[in-house]
Amino acid sequence: MNSQLDRPSRFSEAERLAVYRAIAGRRDVRRGFLDRPLEEELLGRLLAAAHSAPSVGLMQPSRLIVVRDYNIRKKVHEVFETANRKAAASYSDERANLYSGLKLEGILEAPQNLCVLCDAGSGRGHGLGRQTMPETALYSTVCAIQNLWLAARSEGVGVGWVSILDPAPLYELLRIPDHLTLVAYLCLGYVESFAAEPDLERFGWETRMELKSVVSYDRYAEEPGR
Incomplete structure (x- = not known):
């Protein structure tokens, strides 16, 4: 029987491989950004990808602020520097040097x-x-971020999530109303290249867990796969 008739909504092999390639090749980019703003059309596609993410009850709770002004980014960077100094002080010895x-x-x-x-x-x-589960509103916004991240990778655009910031x-600085929750601050732009491995793995901060160590069946197991 024709497999295309059996699974009419299935992507072609090339399309499927492209999806998995984007997932495997996604990186949290912190270096190598090019001094070249994204074209409006491309930026629009990425924002549309975020806006198309699944959301609980179709509430679409995500709100997006594109920050281009250098002076604003400079002030955000100062917020990072302050938070980063505090974070660095929480480590000692070899871990502090690594950080x-x-x-x-x-x-x-x-x-x-x-x-x-x-x-x-x-x-x-x-x-x-x-x-x-009221927290699913926040989860919906995280889905929007992942949508944008994967779309960006397919476009050759790097994304870096900066969580070392005091909200x-x-x-x-950004005149955010109190009723909105800050979920992420992202750096976004063309990059020189994408690393073969995540930076935190390459530089010895942490190692990646194997899939079998986190998957349980029927009931939760403290040590799956053993």
Whole structure:
């Protein structure tokens, strides 16, 4: 029987491989950004990918701020520097030395940044799916970020997530209303290249877990695969 008739919605082999390639090749990029802003059409495609993400109750809670102004990015970088000094002080000995050598942001190098917010209290979706798990609004915004990240990788665009930031000064700097939740601050731009491995793995900060160590069947197991 014709497999295309059996599975009419299945992608072609080349399309499927492209999806898995984007997933495997996605990197948290912190270095090597090119001084070349993204074209409006391309940026629009990436933002549309985020906006098309699944969301609980079709509430679409994500709100996006494209940050291009260098002076604003410079102030965001200062917020990072303050938070980074505090984070560095929490480590000692070899781990402290390792931390000090990590490149953890590209706020000024990337020609555009993206602040991703969540309107978790939005009435859109009429509360469907949120009565028992209200946090799914935030999860929906995380899905939007992943959508954008994979689309960006397929376009040769690097994305770096900067989590070493104190939200309070960002709210003031970017004039974010209090009812919105800061989920991510991303660096976004063309890059020289994509690393074969994640930076944190390449530089010895952490090792990747094997799939079998995190998958249980029927009931949770403390040590799956053993």
